[in-house]
Amino acid sequence: MTDSFISQHRLSRRGFLKTTAAAAGLLGAAGTGMLLAGGLQATAHAEPSETIARTYHQSHCGGMCALACTVRDGRLVKIQPNGVGNPDFQTICLKGISEISHIYGTGRVQAPLKRTGQRGAGEFERISWDQALDEITALIKDTQSAHGKDSLLVMATSEADFGFLGPMLGAQDGGLTGIDVGVGNGLDPATGLGGGFAMGAPEARDWQRSKLVLTVGSNYCESSLPNAFTFADAKEAGAHMVTVDPHYSTTACKSDEWIPIEPGTDAALFLGMASHILDKGLVDEQFVKLHTSLPFLVNATTGQLARHHGDAAIEVDEANFATNPNAGAGEIGPLAIGGNQAEGTTDGAAPAVPETGEQNPFYVIDGESGKVQRYDLCDNPQLEGSITLNGTEYVTAYSLLLETQRPYTTEWAAGVTGIPQQRIEALAEEYAEGPSSLALGWGGNDKMTNADISGHAAAVLVALTGNIGKPGAGVGVYVGPSYNGYGVALGGWAMPEDWAMIPSPVSLYDMPFKENNVHGAIFCGDFVAQHVAAMDNLTAWVDTLDFVVSIDPYFTEGAKWADYVLPATSRFEYDEPFGNVKGGYSQIVIQEKVIDPLFEAKTDLWITREIAKRLGLEAGLPPTATDRCNAVLASSPEPWVAELTVQQISEAGAVWPVPDRDTIREVVPDLVFPTISTRMDVYYDNLVDFGQELPQWEPCTEIADQELRRQFPLQLSNVRTRFRIHNQFYDADWLQLLYEPLIMVNPQDTESRGLVTGDTVRVFNNRGSFEVKVAANSAIRPGTARIYEAATALYNVAGNLQSTTNDTLIERGGALMCGPVIPFSDTLVQIEKA
Numbered sequence: 034m035t036d037s038f039i040s041q042h043r044l045s046r047r048g049f050l051k052t053t054a055a056a057a058g059l060l061g062a063a064g065t066g067m068l069l070a071g072g073l074q075a076t077a078h079a080e081p082s083e084t085i086a087r088t089y090h091q092s093h094c095g096g097m098c099a100l101a102c103t104v105r106d107g108r109l110v111k112i113q114p115n116g117v118g119n120p121d122f123q124t125i126c127l128k129g130i131s132e133i134s135h136i137y138g139t140g141r142v143q144a145p146l147k148r149t150g151q152r153g154a155g156e157f158e159r160i161s162w163d164q165a166l167d168e169i170t171a172l173i174k175d176t177q178s179a180h181g182k183d184s185l186l187v188m189a190t191s192e193a194d195f196g197f198l199g200p201m202l203g204a205q206d207g208g209l210t211g212i213d214v215g216v217g218n219g220l221d222p223a224t225g226l227g228g229g230f231a232m233g234a235p236e237a238r239d240w241q242r243s244k245l246v247l248t249v250g251s252n253y254c255e256s257s258l259p260n261a262f263t264f265a266d267a268k269e270a271g272a273h274m275v276t277v278d279p280h281y282s283t284t285a286c287k288s289d290e291w292i293p294i295e296p297g298t299d300a301a302l303f304l305g306m307a308s309h310i311l312d313k314g315l316v317d318e319q320f321v322k323l324h325t326s327l328p329f330l331v332n333a334t335t336g337q338l339a340r341h342h343g344d345a346a347i348e349v350d351e352a353n354f355a356t357n358p359n360a361g362a363g364e365i366g367p368l369a370i371g372g373n374q375a376e377g378t379t380d381g382a383a384p385a386v387p388e389t390g391e392q393n394p395f396y397v398i399d400g401e402s403g404k405v406q407r408y409d410l411c412d413n414p415q416l417e418g419s420i421t422l423n424g425t426e427y428v429t430a431y432s433l434l435l436e437t438q439r440p441y442t443t444e445w446a447a448g449v450t451g452i453p454q455q456r457i458e459a460l461a462e463e464y465a466e467g468p469s470s471l472a473l474g475w476g477g478n479d480k481m482t483n484a485d486i487s488g489h490a491a492a493v494l495v496a497l498t499g500n501i502g503k504p505g506a507g508v509g510v511y512v513g514p515s516y517n518g519y520g521v522a523l524g525g526w527a528m529p530e531d532w533a534m535i536p537s538p539v540s541l542y543d544m545p546f547k548e549n550n551v552h553g554a555i556f557c558g559d560f561v562a563q564h565v566a567a568m569d570n571l572t573a574w575v576d577t578l579d580f581v582v583s584i585d586p587y588f589t590e591g592a593k594w595a596d597y598v599l600p601a602t603s604r605f606e607y608d609e610p611f612g613n614v615k616g617g618y619s620q621i622v623i624q625e626k627v628i629d630p631l632f633e634a635k636t637d638l639w640i641t642r643e644i645a646k647r648l649g650l651e652a653g654l655p656p657t658a659t660d661r662c663n664a665v666l667a668s669s670p671e672p673w674v675a676e677l678t679v680q681q682i683s684e685a686g687a688v689w690p691v692p693d694r695d696t697i698r699e700v701v702p703d704l705v706f707p708t709i710s711t712r713m714d715v716y717y718d719n720l721v722d723f724g725q726e727l728p729q730w731e732p733c734t735e736i737a738d739q740e741l742r743r744q745f746p747l748q749l750s751n752v753r754t755r756f757r758i759h760n761q762f763y764d765a766d767w768l769q770l771l772y773e774p775l776i777m778v779n780p781q782d783t784e785s786r787g788l789v790t791g792d793t794v795r796v797f798n799n800r801g802s803f804e805v806k807v808a809a810n811s812a813i814r815p816g817t818a819r820i821y822e823a824a825t826a827l828y829n830v831a832g833n834l835q836s837t838t839n840d841t842l843i844e845r846g847g848a849l850m851c852g853p854v855i856p857f858s859d860t861l862v863q864i865e866k867a
């Protein structure tokens with residue numbers, strides 16, 4: 034940690050004065066007279082002062098890159114990688130570098146604004162902070178006293194620092210997000226990892242140990258730009274890099290092979306591969322028997338997994354139960370446990386927490402005796418088979434899988450996916466041989482109505498081949514935070530006990546349609562245009578609210594619907610030496626103050642505190658941001674973190690590595706899964722009512738609708754780009770030179786419409802329309818269009834991409850781990866010359 038190539042500088046008092054002077058000059062030019070203290074101008078001609086401070090960049094693009102920022106005369110002039118520690122973690126990209134222009138960009142909100150025109154019109158007048166805060170606090174009070182505390186909605190993006198505001202106000206939290214949960218909803222119940230976000234993969238450095246890295250639905254080399262080197266490293270180490278994507282993406286073109294696929298059909302590919310693995314006897318039987326739920330017995334009538342007790346209790350029939358030679362007295366058959374039941378089951382009520390397999394065992398057919406045995410007492414269960422006990426038939430989940438897989442031949446899969454049958458078969462064989470990594474995405478099939486089925490089918494594929502829990506094998510999304518390899522368990526500032534958010538009974542995406550008690554909203558980030566599809570429904574609902582506040586460094590599209598728009602500082606500005614502390618990229622990173630707040634922007638914590646003061650709640654907040662940083666460290670459950678202070682980390686170069694980070698982070702190396710049975714639980718009996726206890730093919734709701742397709746023939750993929758972080762950087766001049774919003778379609782789709790590259794087109798469907806320039810690009814699959822998400826009216830020719838996206842929530846969604854996914858890309862559009 035002493036390998037810094039940039040020396041540490043501290044602001045001297047003299048330097049500080051000069052800094053302020055230059056900032057004042059700049060602000061003068063930007064038209065905010067408030068800070069222009071004439072006397073300070075004199076020092077602007079003195080020797081330039083140069084300081085370096087360190088902070089971290091944004092989390093969403095996968096880096097949280099640690100940055101060293103050069104400040105000359107109060108202005109940020111250069112951004113470099115931090116330069117401290119392991120070079121692998123010293124990353125930066127064009128977005129980070131161009132913050133020099135971006136933070137001074139035209140998109141910044143410069144002063145508190147109050148709406149003057151209609152909501153959505155974008156007409157505002159400038160007001161003082163005092164007026165804004167007084168009026169907003171009065172609205173909060175009035176609304177909450179009239180309709181209850183939960184009549185306020187407070188939502189903050191991952192980049193914002195508003196963790197205190199919602200709990201302090203006892204506001205609703207917006208509920209489930211429906212974002213990035215498509216594949217994880219189907220995959221994660223099987224592994225018990227990933228939290229429904231498919232985040233259970235090992236870190237991407239593990240790819241170096243894979244024979245095959247199969248990327249499906251992710252554009253890793255672009256969406257995890259700071260970590261793209263791991264992709265190159267794996268390729269160099271000899272891993273076969275294969276990318277399945279409808280478009281010839283950046284990742285596809287860096288791969289050994291690109292396999293084009295029909296959008297929304299990943300599940301069919303996985304199902305076809307699974308059938309081939311079953312047909313060709315490529316199943317890793319040992320793994321399936323001992324580490325998955327496939328040998329478990331299922332009640333053939335109800336479809337429920339047989340358990341020791343409760344609703345799905347197996348019919349007791351002593352004669353049919355095997356005696357385990359290793360089991361002690363009483364550990365025979367179904368009577369193995371006693372007094373171990375979770376609370377609440379005796380009266381037939383559902384237990385609060387699902388009972389583990391130990392508390393309420395599953396059953397298998399013992400391979401030797403052919404009798405029923407507790408799964409955890411049997412080391413050679415039968416894969417296929419059935420048994421009748423007291424007239425009830427039980428069959429293994431594996432046998433059921435053989436049945437459900439029957440229609441999903443590779444020939445069928447080829448027809449659905451558009452991938453040649455032989456290629457699917459060869460891919461299945463290569464995947465089964467392993468070790469293979471299955472790198473899934475959040476931007477591909479994840480954003481389709483059938484995403485959970487593809488996740489579930491991926492789980493089956495992994496279960497059949499054992500491609501998990503060993504070097505070079507893993508499954509999940511490797512993008513972004515997952516790579517952060519080692520997370521850091523940070524603590525937090527202890528808030529007063531009665532400060533808590535209320536989980537929204539109706540989630541934001543349902544608020545326009547379902548009765549709810551929200552009367553006022555504070556959005557810290559662009560929830561209005563960015564978080565919900567078919568945004569015109571949401572804006573119509575937002576328009577019914579008593580008051581709406583937007584807090585963000587930038588003027589977002591959603592801010593147009595706010596009554597008050599408050600300017601927050603960026604990651605580079607602070608009003609104290611230290612702003613925040615985070616875990617990212619296998620290290621602790623801290624935010625040092627780089628420059629003073631620009632324009633009239635205030636830190637998120639300052640804004641929170643000012644509202645707290647007006648409500649008499651200030652005592653619950655940390656007195657300073659530095660105090661908060663130190664509390665976050667000191668209250669960590671990890672001793673190595675708890676003994677650090679923010680000052681210490683600053684002295685070490687503003688990063689502190691996780692001690693173990695040189696070793697590749699693995700996942701379940703002991704194959705003990707954090708699931709109910711501690712195995713891969715791939716049979717989902719909670720989905721029996723939907724026919725999805727084992728993955729069953731279902732086409733996407735919109736893009737597979739052939740009738741609608743005649744009207745709107747192009748599927749619209751909304752994906753990420755290296756030039757943006759969602760809605761940000763549209764006003765970063767340097768990036769504008771390289772990228773402007775475009776809708777890309779295959780030349781065949783421009784020609785048939787008489788369009789040429791550069792034409793402005795109207796993109797439309799039944800939900801809405803927007804206008805943007807078109808580019809013919811042979812990397813795009815015919816019949817599809819590609820656009821980078823967050824294409825808002827602020828930088829399109831007109832209108833918002835989000836007006837056209839699909840907001841259909843499937844019925845099954847409510848039964849899934851994280852609720853329904855918003856199918857942003859299960860969207861059909863037509864384009865025509867504007």
Ligand SMILES: Nc1nc2c(c(=O)[nH]1)N[C@H]1C(S)=C(S)[C@@H](COP(=O)(O)OP(=O)(O)OC[C@H]3O[C@@H](n4cnc5c(=O)[nH]c(N)nc54)[C@H](O)[C@@H]3O)O[C@H]1N2
Nearest residue numbers: 093190191192193558559563587601603604751759822857
């Ligand atoms: N059509 C369509 N819509 C989508 C998607 C899609 O594929 N298609 N993808 C979805 C996905 S996957 C996601 S994750 C969401 C992400 O969408 P967002 O949640 O909007 O993205 P974030 O990057 O988390 O948040 C960015 C916001 O934080 C603000 N910000 C940046 N730095 C700071 C700071 O220091 N302080 C404060 N207070 N604010 C700051 C930025 O100005 C910006 O408004 O979008 C979703 N929306």
Ligand SMILES: Nc1nc2c(c(=O)[nH]1)N[C@H]1C(S)=C(S)[C@@H](COP(=O)(O)OP(=O)(O)OC[C@H]3O[C@@H](n4cnc5c(=O)[nH]c(N)nc54)[C@H](O)[C@@H]3O)O[C@H]1N2
Nearest residue numbers: 094250251252256282296297474475476477752753758759
């Ligand atoms: N630079 C940058 N990086 C980011 C972000 C950002 O805003 N900017 N956002 C972050 C966030 S919040 C997220 S969620 C991640 C997302 O990261 P990824 O999961 O990598 O998603 P995308 O980058 O959108 O790329 C999705 C790819 O899937 C392909 N695809 C589309 N439909 C299908 C399909 O049906 N099947 C298959 N197999 N492929 C399909 C698309 O063509 C595209 O190449 O990126 C993160 N990283």
Ligand SMILES: [Mo]
Nearest residue numbers: 093212213475
């Ligand atoms: Mo995301």
